[in-house]
Amino acid sequence: MSLAAFPESVHVRAPGKINVYLGVGGRHDDGYHALATVFQAVSLYEDVIATEASDFTLTVSGALNPDTVPVDDRNLAMRAAKMLASATGYEGGVHLELRKSVPVAGGMGGGSADAAAALVACDALWGTGLSPHDLHELAARLGADVPFALHGGTAVGTGRGDQLNPALARGRFDWVLVTSDEGLSTPEIYARLDAHRAENGALADDPPLSLDVPIPVLQALRAGDPHSLAASMFNDLEVPALLERPVLDDIIKEGLHAGALSGIVSGSGPTLAFLCETPESAQYVQAALADAGRTALHVHGPVAGARIIS
Numbered sequence: 001m002s003l004a005a006f007p008e009s010v011h012v013r014a015p016g017k018i019n020v021y022l023g024v025g026g027r028h029d030d031g032y033h034a035l036a037t038v039f040q041a042v043s044l045y046e047d048v049i050a051t052e053a054s055d056f057t058l059t060v061s062g063a064l065n066p067d068t069v070p071v072d073d074r075n076l077a078m079r080a081a082k083m084l085a086s087a088t089g090y091e092g093g094v095h096l097e098l099r100k101s102v103p104v105a106g107g108m109g110g111g112s113a114d115a116a117a118a119l120v121a122c123d124a125l126w127g128t129g130l131s132p133h134d135l136h137e138l139a140a141r142l143g144a145d146v147p148f149a150l151h152g153g154t155a156v157g158t159g160r161g162d163q164l165n166p167a168l169a170r171g172r173f174d175w176v177l178v179t180s181d182e183g184l185s186t187p188e189i190y191a192r193l194d195a196h197r198a199e200n201g202a203l204a205d206d207p208p209l210s211l212d213v214p215i216p217v218l219q220a221l222r223a224g225d226p227h228s229l230a231a232s233m234f235n236d237l238e239v240p241a242l243l244e245r246p247v248l249d250d251i252i253k254e255g256l257h258a259g260a261l262s263g264i265v266s267g268s269g270p271t272l273a274f275l276c277e278t279p280e281s282a283q284y285v286q287a288a289l290a291d292a293g294r295t296a297l298h299v300h301g302p303v304a305g306a307r308i309i310s
């Protein structure tokens with residue numbers, strides 16, 4: 001029997017996400033917008049390895065542009081570890097090794113996945129034993145998408161996107177992602193949406209609209225029907241993302257031409273998510289987009305949330 005009560009190192013994997021539906025309402029006083037969204041976790045993962053240490057340090061690898069990822073308190077995983085330590089009275093530190101596969105600032109919740117993974121890894125490493133409810137509370141304080149990265153699967157998010165209810169989703173959905181070398185800033189895309197709405201007569205701080213996820217989106221997921229889902233996918237952040245990065249519109253057309261059922265900006269972009277009919281058609285679309293010089297990946301969803309893998 002090992003004398004050590006807890007492991008010296010814990011490896012956690014957390015998924016990136018696509019918003020298959022993202023309706024954005026008015027902006028609250030805290031700067032956040034009311035959302036009605038449906039998240040799906042997909043098979044593109046962040047790996048976080050937490051190792052015992054006396055202070056808090058972090059390294060990043062795997063990202064296309066790792067130098068753009070901060071390694072100090074601006075990093076959401078670092079904030080997650082420190083928040084867990086202060087919430088539980090843990091007095092030591094941790095070294096976090098982030099191995100990134102989800103595009104940085106890509107609209108797929110990579111930073112949120114890192115934070116969720118860091119919470120689960122440090123909780124196991126330190127033996128702080130938080131309940132799922134307490135982990136969810138900390139996650140929601142870290143960012144609107146962090147609770148979903150903990151839970152994974154397919155879920156409806158309301159409030160700021162952090163109030164989750166699982167959605168039934170049958171079978172698997174095949175997606176082709178097209179990533180961009182340069183990310184987009186989420187706050188800037190929300191601000192651009194507000195400006196665009198203001199130009200069209202709406203006020204950014206109007207009382208939040210009553211927001212609901214349309215029934216056809218939920219029915220399509222429940223039926224496992226990619227054709228119906230393709231017809232009902234929608235993202236309010238697509239207009240501001242396309243205004244900011246017009247080439248995305250060309251790439252959407254390329255993906256549709258290659259046979260995708262539908263193409264959408266993922267979250268605040270610039271990653272594009274193409275829904276395909278079958279794994280085979282996704283392979284074809286992926287190859288066609290790669291041949292056209294795009295960085296294209298075939299993934300599937302839904303997959304599980306943050307999990308210890310060793």
Ligand code: C5P
Nearest residue numbers: 031032033035143144145160186187190
């Ligand atoms: O919560 P998170 O850090 O992921 O959000 C990043 C930014 O996205 C926020 O600072 C805010 O500008 C914008 N946002 C928003 N409304 C939401 C979620 C995010 O305006 N519901």
